[in-house]
Amino acid sequence: xSKRTTLEAAVLRQAREHPQRGQAKAAAELQRLDYTISxxxxxxIWRKHGLETAYKRLKALEKEMAGTGRELSAGQRALLQRGDxxxxxxxxxxxxxxxxxxFAPDERRRQxxxxxxxxxxxxxxxxxxIRDIAQRTGLLPGSVYHYxxxxxxxxxxxxREGFRQLxxxxxxxxxxxxxxxxxxxxxxxxHIEAAVGDNSIQRITGTGLFSIHEEQLQRRLKVDRxxxxxxxxRLVGDLGLPRSIDRSLFRLxxxxxxxxxxxxYRKGKKTPRDIARGIIRMLRGxxxx
Amino acid sequence: xSKRTTLEAAVLRQAREHPQRGQAKAAAELQRLDYTISxxxxxxIWRKHGLETAYKRLKALEKEMAGTGRELSAGQRALLQRGDxxxxxxxxxxxxxxxxxxFAPDERRRQxxxxxxxxxxxxxxxxxxIRDIAQRTGLLPGSVYHYxxxxxxxxxxxxREGFRQLxxxxxxxxxxxxxxxxxxxxxxxxHIEAAVGDNSIQRITGTGLFSIHEEQLQRRLKVDRxxxxxxxxRLVGDLGLPRSIDRSLFRLxxxxxxxxxxxxYRKGKKTPRDIARGIIRMLRGxxxx
DNA sequence: GTCTATAGAATGATAGAC
DNA sequence: GTCTATCATTCTATAGAC
Numbered sequence: 001x002s003k004r005t006t007l008e009a010a011v012l013r014q015a016r017e018h019p020q021r022g023q024a025k026a027a028a029e030l031q032r033l034d035y036t037i038s039x040x041x042x043x044x045i046w047r048k049h050g051l052e053t054a055y056k057r058l059k060a061l062e063k064e065m066a067g068t069g070r071e072l073s074a075g076q077r078a079l080l081q082r083g084d085x086x087x088x089x090x091x092x093x094x095x096x097x098x099x100x101x102x103f104a105p106d107e108r109r110r111q112x113x114x115x116x117x118x119x120x121x122x123x124x125x126x127x128x129x130i131r132d133i134a135q136r137t138g139l140l141p142g143s144v145y146h147y148x149x150x151x152x153x154x155x156x157x158x159x160r161e162g163f164r165q166l167x168x169x170x171x172x173x174x175x176x177x178x179x180x181x182x183x184x185x186x187x188x189x190x191h192i193e194a195a196v197g198d199n200s201i202q203r204i205t206g207t208g209l210f211s212i213h214e215e216q217l218q219r220r221l222k223v224d225r226x227x228x229x230x231x232x233x234r235l236v237g238d239l240g241l242p243r244s245i246d247r248s249l250f251r252l253x254x255x256x257x258x259x260x261x262x263x264x265y266r267k268g269k270k271t272p273r274d275i276a277r278g279i280i281r282m283l284r285g286x287x288x289x
Numbered sequence: 290x291s292k293r294t295t296l297e298a299a300v301l302r303q304a305r306e307h308p309q310r311g312q313a314k315a316a317a318e319l320q321r322l323d324y325t326i327s328x329x330x331x332x333x334i335w336r337k338h339g340l341e342t343a344y345k346r347l348k349a350l351e352k353e354m355a356g357t358g359r360e361l362s363a364g365q366r367a368l369l370q371r372g373d374x375x376x377x378x379x380x381x382x383x384x385x386x387x388x389x390x391x392f393a394p395d396e397r398r399r400q401x402x403x404x405x406x407x408x409x410x411x412x413x414x415x416x417x418x419i420r421d422i423a424q425r426t427g428l429l430p431g432s433v434y435h436y437x438x439x440x441x442x443x444x445x446x447x448x449r450e451g452f453r454q455l456x457x458x459x460x461x462x463x464x465x466x467x468x469x470x471x472x473x474x475x476x477x478x479x480h481i482e483a484a485v486g487d488n489s490i491q492r493i494t495g496t497g498l499f500s501i502h503e504e505q506l507q508r509r510l511k512v513d514r515x516x517x518x519x520x521x522x523r524l525v526g527d528l529g530l531p532r533s534i535d536r537s538l539f540r541l542x543x544x545x546x547x548x549x550x551x552x553x554y555r556k557g558k559k560t561p562r563d564i565a566r567g568i569i570r571m572l573r574g575x576x577x578x
Numbered sequence: 579g580t581c582t583a584t585a586g587a588a589t590g591a592t593a594g595a596c
Numbered sequence: 597g598t599c600t601a602t603c604a605t606t607c608t609a610t611a612g613a614c
Binding site: 122123124127209245252254256257260261278281 | 411412413415416496498499500502503533534535538539541542543544545546547548549550552553564567568570571572574
């Protein structure tokens with residue numbers, strides 16, 4: 001362990017000579033020998049050679065020693081035996097994506113967005129990795145960066161698209177001929193449908209804000225939401241509420257009730273339409289109707 | 290550390306040169322240098338000079354170095370900083386400070402919980418690391434595990450305590466003599482206060498569920514929430530609503546409106562009390578009142 | 579001399595970036 | 597493909613109190 005060689009060779013030599021050293025110790029020792037490497041760098045090379053655990057390194061050493069007269073120490077054998085019992089299954093490396101028979105770039109983008117939306121909705125922003133998203137689209141992690149500069153942008157775009165769809169629908173309703181209370185009811189139904197339906201991109205409108213704690217990102221998202229709530233401002237204005245009712249509070253109560261629904265909604269019970277009707281009835285202030 | 294001098298001078302010199310050595314190591318070293326001294330002897334002299342903890346010895350060294358160009362090492366500075374946090378907490382809780390001298394174990398636990406609550410509320414569960422929590426309490430990450438077996442348990446406990454406090458207050462209100470609608474209004478005000486107030490442990494009741502995406506953990510938390518909502522079930526039942534109104538939906542609409550409030554609440558504008566009154570007025574179905 | 583709260587270092591794992 | 601940073605957690609040694 002003295003002559004300078006390739007970084008990789010040095011790591012491997014050390015794996016052979018001190019199989020029980022972990023990444024930290026191995027890296028420290030190599031740094032002492034003037035190699036530039038970090039703990040995870042060590043780990044990376046180990047993994048490349050299937051040596052990422054002490055068990056595997058020992059196993060390899062054992063094999064190598066088989067011919068020669070040398071033997072593992074008692075402690076090393078004990079460690080191996082423990083490992084044998086607890087053996088983990090090798091992880092299947094998964095499917096590899098096709099070749100260059102590519103998709104149209106826009107199509108690929110959409111696929112990434114859709115996959116990301118599903119994962120964000122299910123596991124939240126922080127718990128979704130670029131790797132997960134890439135895998136779902138059959139890409140390697142690095143390739144995602146060809147379409148989106150960073151994870152934040154990916155989320156922002158999903159969020160924006162979700163609200164774009166929601167706004168489109170809401171505006172259509174707001175423009176319709178129905179009477180004001182009915183328009184409101186329809187808009188509420190559409191909102192709940194989006195939040196509990198199968199379209200993950202739309203679902204993100206219900207959970208997105210809560211999933212994010214990075215302030216700057218949050219601020220970017222708020223814009224989408226405000227564009228949407230603007231429509232409700234108008235819908236509420238059209239209702240002709242009595243003076244005694246604070247329009248602003250009315251809207252916020254309504255949106256709160258709607259946004260909460262996805263937490264208790266159960267498929268097969270009340271439909272979004274039923275729920276919307278019930279909510280409007282309560283807020284209409286005249287239970288006789 | 291070579292020339293023989295008075296025992297006392299030798300002890301002090303060593304305190305300066307190796308401030309982090311404890312009594313055992315210090316005594317051993319001095320004995321090696323042919324001084325006759327025991328661990329408690331070292332401690333006796335330290336105490337005489339107000340140097341009986343590593344923190345105090347470092348503090349003294351720092352002061353001494355102030356003039357010269359020398360500086361404490363990074364590790365020493367970190368230790369001092371940890372000590373500073375510990376002291377601040379000790380002062381805040383009225384306990385006696387003193388280096389790493391312990392708190393009543395319950396007190397330390399509470400400190401960790403309070404710190405964790407703040408961070409969880411501010412940055413969310415996934416974005417809060419055990420390191421952050423430890424630092425805030427003046428501990429090293431590993432030490433947190435002396436009090437809590439895992440991060441999940443830490444969160445669960447914060448969540449549970451938040452709801453415990455909320456439930457306590459709500460039940461008091463539910464038991465009071467006020468008329469049903471007024472009881473409801475008070476309970477709503479209390480709910481909003483908890484969600485927007487300064488008490489992070491209570492605030493977690495508003496955001497906790499959204500911050501968590503791990504299903505199993507979520508299930509554990511739901512229990513707390515359900516215990517709480519049970520009280521609202523009762524409060525709604527007491528209102529004597531007309532038949533045409535679905536009690537269940539009424540409760541869910543109300544809770545939705547309340548839980549949404551922390552997103553738009555602004556200090557200095559409407560108070561939680563005002564908001565609660567407004568919400569109840571809207572839901573009471575008789576706007577003339 | 580004994581106990582416990584805490585330090586400190588190590589471990590295996592995974593994230594985002596590009 | 598390659599890298600670094602950081603995470604939750606574990607293990608072990610020891611300081612300081614009694």
